[in-house]
Amino acid sequence: MKLRTISTAALLVLLTSPVISMAGTSFDQAKKEAVAEIDKAKAAGFEWRDSQKILKKAEKAEKAGDHKKALKLANKAKKQGIDAVTQSKAQTSAGPH
Secondary structure (H helix, E strand, O other), X not given: OHHHHHHHHHHHHHHHHHHXXXXXXXXXXXXXXXXXXXHHHHHOOOOOOOHHHHHHHHHHHHHOOOHXXXXXXXXXXXXXXXXXXXXXXXXXXXXXX
């Protein structure tokens, strides 16, 4: 019984950790990180079309007071920047086989 209680508590902590960390994240920090990743992608010549648009939507949501949506969009823009850099690295060896 004790083991089950401890396991349940541990599982609860693991499941709520992302929510807790997101709640403590400021939009300004999330935006700063997204801009940095998008800039890396731009420097590599692989900035994705919608990254800036998503970031602008995030700014609009934050201004309207929808902090949760703003963070979600800023993180999406950041991920696009990261994925674009990954794509640029993968494409360096692309060519006819």
